[in-house]
Amino acid sequence: MNTNVIQIHKNECIHCQVDSALSFRPLVEYLKGRLKTEKSVKSEFYRFLLQKIEKDDVLLGNISAEDLSQYKDTLELIFTILTPLMDNENDLFWALSTPIPDKIFFSTNAFYKFFKDHDPKNKVTKDNEPVEKKQLKFIYNAILSRFYNFTPLLKNEIIYAHINPETKLTQYYNIQTDTKFVDILHKGDLPELNFEELGRYFQNDTELEYLVKHLPLSNFLFEGFTIISITDVTLQHAIDGIRDALVDHNYQTEAYKHVIHALKTLSGNGKVEFGLMPFLTVNNKLVFDNQEFSQSMLINSAKASNLEEEVFYSLVEKYKENPRAIFVSSINDDQISKDPFLRVLKEAGVCSYSVLPIYYNNQLAGVLEVYSEEEVVVDDKLLSRLRPAMPLIGQLFQYSIEEFDAKMDEVLMDKFTALQPSVQWKFNEAVWHFLRNNGSQKLKEIETITFKHMYPLFGAIDIRNSTTERNKALKDDMEVQLNSLIDTLKAIRKHVSLELTDKLLFNCKDWIKRIGDFASSNEENKLNEFLEMEVYPFLSIIKGNYPVTAEFVDRYFEVIVPQTGAAFANRRQLEVSMQLINTEVSQYLERSQANLQASYPCYFAKFRTDGVEYDIYIGQEIAPDKPFDLLYLKNIRLWQLTSMVDIARLSKGLISEMPRSLETTQLIFIHSNAIDISFRNDERRFDVEGAYNIRYEVVKKRIDKVLIKGTDERLTQPHKIAMVYFNPEEAKEYMEYIKYMQVQGYLNDDLEELELDELQGVSGLKALRVGVKYLESKTGTKDDVARKLKPKEVKSIEKEIAKVLQR
Structure with missing residues (x-):
């Protein structure tokens, strides 16, 4: 065990946030409470530790972290009681710190070495908040939780990242702070808080402004000590990385590289590489010549060796019929004679190669490749580390398949039209050829779809005399419109004396006679021109200058509304x-x-x-x-x-x-x-x-x-x-x-x-x-x-x- 003091924050002002006192009095109160209920042999340990702490009065008051080195025996007893007996202090990352974590005064050897070897600059956070602000949130978190039973503002944890010098892989650690043995004292009555108002501040991430104003820290005192523990969360962090790739909806090259990096972290072996091979299909036949999902070592090796597509396709189709895990720890001539595809891998510099089937909803979605340039054995230990990632990779493959199918459909809809299943298979082939060759700039135009020696059948269901019926409906509607216009002009003439009104009336009556002989759309266009160029401007001016006519004019324009007006009723019918x-x-x-x-x-x-x-x-x-x-x-x-x-x-x-x-x-x-x-x-x-x-x-x-x-x-x-x-x-x-x-x-x-x-x-x-x-x-x-x-x-x-x- 180590009693050297570790200064966590060197340049930040922590003590200025709130008053605090390093003391073991909260632990003493806890032990006294346990002795009242504990009937097992543990009570003897509790009693012994309690006597040892009370023997040294200084431990019950305000003591400095530097002075605790002379009480190492007592601190080791505290460690024994607060940690499982089977834990080895050389492997356990555990330490005691001041009530507001600032100085670590007692730690396991493993914890002390961790802090000495790891640069705090490697800390991984989701934001760039200053340490003082984070510490302030920590303090208010403890106060709100203790006195107001309020949900914590943030978890008392920090994630650190560290690159392992041996594997060259990133490892992640979760540093947690336990405040169980910290008493928070308040001077006077606690102020009441408006949590509805506080909630609005939380939404804007400005809750500290409210808390500092309504809950001043000058009235609080933190007394006791905190327990800091460090846990290796590399595996969980890698799994979360794969899950993030799914949540970000980026299923193409970048997502695959991100997942492969997470898998390497999961493996814990810098010599192991991974390949991803989703099973993309066109007309239920596997296709692999796709640039967006080229993260497969086997596919890339096959291309580099100019392996015939038919051989490769038959190989994978055969595997698809009987999917299973394949482990080749070292590729040699005997294995190549049994599985010729291993030759292209060996030529690419691969020494060991394994394949793991990946499923989605119990359907084979693709395979995960595990390979290395050195001899590597894929054992149960490695498989157990990879197993939690399998369902997520299956989901990723499914998204890739759906993305590929959607792109196929997009080109189909763009280049062709809505297709029937009876012929879509041929369009699928054409689209696939277009996508495959377009990446290499070989083909810019899509091929023509042709079906030879087809027997045609033609049928027509026609509406009898549809043109005649349409002309009749038009004439009936135009008659309604012109009669309505005549009524409107007559009403206007009663209030406004203009010779132009009489001329328009004459034109309308003349058009009523002429619509019975409509023989071409040209005559209809002439009528519309008369209405739009002469009638409608006239009505607009009259309505604006003579408000008394507004009612008549508006009534006419209601008649000619296509959706509801009487002048369109026959055409609507x-x-x-x-x-x-x-x-x-x-x-x-x-x-x-x-x-x-x-x-x-x-x-x-x-x-x-x-x-x-x-x-x-x-x-x-x-x-x-x-x-x-x-x-x-x-x-x-x-x-x-x-x-x-x-x-x-x-x-x-x-x-x-x-x-x-x-x-x-x-x-x-x-x-x-x-x-x-x-x-x-x-x-x-x-x-x-x-x-x-x-x-x-x-x-x-x-x-x-x-x-x-x-x-x-x-x-x-x-x-x-x-x-x-x-x-x-x-x-x-x-x-x-x-x-x-x-x-x-x-x-x-x-x-x-x-x-x-x-x-x-x-x-x-x-x-x-x-x-x-x-x-x-x-x-x-x-x-x-x-x-x-x-x-x-x-x-x-x-x-x-x-x-x-x-x-």
Whole structure:
């Protein structure tokens, strides 16, 4: 034990903070209290120490730290009672100090050596507060806790950092101060404190200003001694460092370096290095060529040795199937023959190499590498030191995986568009190639996504006469607006005599006659120009100069508010009706196409026009791992026809809910030949490739208004499904479907085979048209679901349909 006095603070004024007296009287009072209750053999120790202290009266009064060296025997007895008997004073960091820690007068040899060997400048704190301020907080902490039962301002602990000269690693120590044997005396009555007000000072970190003013230290006396203990918290500090990396949300290179440094601190061995390898995947396949997570010795060694990617990937995939801890204390030729991947590590200068699997939520998230240029054995002692960090590393790997996936999605959304699962796998590959090669400046443009030999299906659900309905709604609304304006101008004329008012009235009446003949948007623009350039400035000036007219003018402007005004009521009703149809049809298609994906993946693109149009592409390249057969094409064609019946029934059922009644037409374009499609990055959509394929696009965009040959009748009609085709064989297949659906009660027995007028650049078009059988008639009674057929007829049709689907 050591009785040399250690001056903790050399230049700071500590005694000026508060009066204090070094005394053992609080310990004496404590021992007397314990003797009243202690019945074991410990009481003899307490009694003996109590007699020894009371024998020397000077210990009960105010004694200097320097004078205590002559009472070493008594101090050693105090040490024996206040510390566990099994503790060795050469290993225990323990000491006694003045009531306000300033001078250490008794310490273990280990404590004394610690203070002599460690520079206080290495103290690690979260702020740069002066020592005097920290000591003042310590004093008030003790006072508030003792007299007011108030939560401490700060913990009575200080963290010191020290670089071990042997391992070159940083070690951390927690220095704690125990005030159990410090009595705090106060002169007179204790002042009352407003803790609500004090709380506001705490929020601003100015609580000392309040306390110094309301709780002056001149009225207090600290008497007794403090116990100082030092604990090695290196392991906990390292774990906290890893946790901080997670909290800071920095999961890239800097966080990985920080975690690796913390792991080295945990290991306590400066010769040990660590590598981190999160398992990042693209389409469920591992990828490693990523610059942000290149903290793996194995990956870097493999790259340096130009190891083929396939070999490396197969190695890791094999490990992923059977994850386990691998320990190689010294890489030799025998082990290289068993595990060839060790060769690249040896070439990189690695002598020992170990792998520990890291899990997150019971799922393998990556591996932790432990390696060294020297022979190192990863034993139970090292593993036990690393074990607390494993869950945190698992969390870090999970964040890395999520960060990587988010970046993949970000590029997908930026370079492409919202993608369907059926084709996203190919976009994932393209994005990964872009990210991998972009880091080495090899590729600046992302590759084009192409699917070859795809079978197209096109369908259109159009709102009948939508342009006519829109023009009618516009004319009705403009009439309301002009009549309201006429009423406003007449009201103004009663209060203001201006010839310009009569001219505007004349113009308004003239426009009411002209709106019935609106034939183009140009005339609508002229009306809007008249209102904005002539009418509205006039109304604004009149309202400003003649307050009596404000009521009339404001009432007119309320009429033309798009969201609520009467001059937009018809257009709002039309918009609500159109949205109702489009929303219900879109939701139906979304639900229905999900079932299609279950049979065979296909690309399904839906577009909003005045109605809803959709493209479907199906073929082998959509799902390379699943064999394609024409059976799936026939199945989706039958679905298309069935869905058109459902949509026609759905839209008819919505009429009673529409503020403006609208009807729909249903159109299918039949195209048997396969085409190629590619994703246009600039337009964020798929389009056809090649001159022949482009003809398909041209036809499908023009057939919606095609006429029946020799007539003025549009092919598309409400309550009917129209199917346009070129090849008679295509019609034959669909006629089998129609016959089947007539028997099932979906379609009427009114099939028409029609020839169509030539379109610009397109001739030879033909069509099938058939009526939809609705579930309920206009009178509300059920229609006959099917024409009664003889059993032989039914059986014959079913056989024909089966042959078509199997062919």
